Amino acid sequence: MVVRKYIRPLDEWVLERTKGKYTALGPIGAPVILLTTTGRKSGQPRTSPLLYVHDGDVLYVIGSNFGQGHHPAWTANLAADPKGTVTIAGEEIPVTASRVTEEAQAAAIFARFEGLTKAYTAYRGRTDRELRIFALRRAD
DSSP: OHIIIIIHHHHHHHHHHTTTSEETTEEOOSOEEEEEEEOTTTOSEEEEEEEOEEETTEEEEEEOGGGOSSOOHHHHHHHHOOEEEEEETTEEEEEEEEEOOOHHHHHHHHHHHHHHOTHHHHHHHHOSSOOEEEEEEEOO
16 A cells, blocks of 8 residues: 555656656666556546567557556557657657557567566466557657
């Protein structure tokens, strides 16, 4: 409860102010982006810090939501409007998102996330829902 109520908002604030370079605990040791989507209900910009893996110029993100029973809002936002912005290493990049639906590709990407942190194994074990994977590509 303390993490969700106090530490997570502080961490997000620091990430946003430093354009993804630092967290509340200091320099980032994991590959983190700030993904800004348009709220599907509000129409307002919504920013989420996310771990990512990449393959060339394509960034992959997973809607784990810490293994909760519902999908994170940013995944619904991308489903409604696939355009967004990624802030990475201080640079803002317009992107277009697409769902990764091919099973073998999704499994390979998920394995790469598990290589970053075993937390993803725990997240998958906590929920029966599919953990949505998105590919983010630089918008033309």
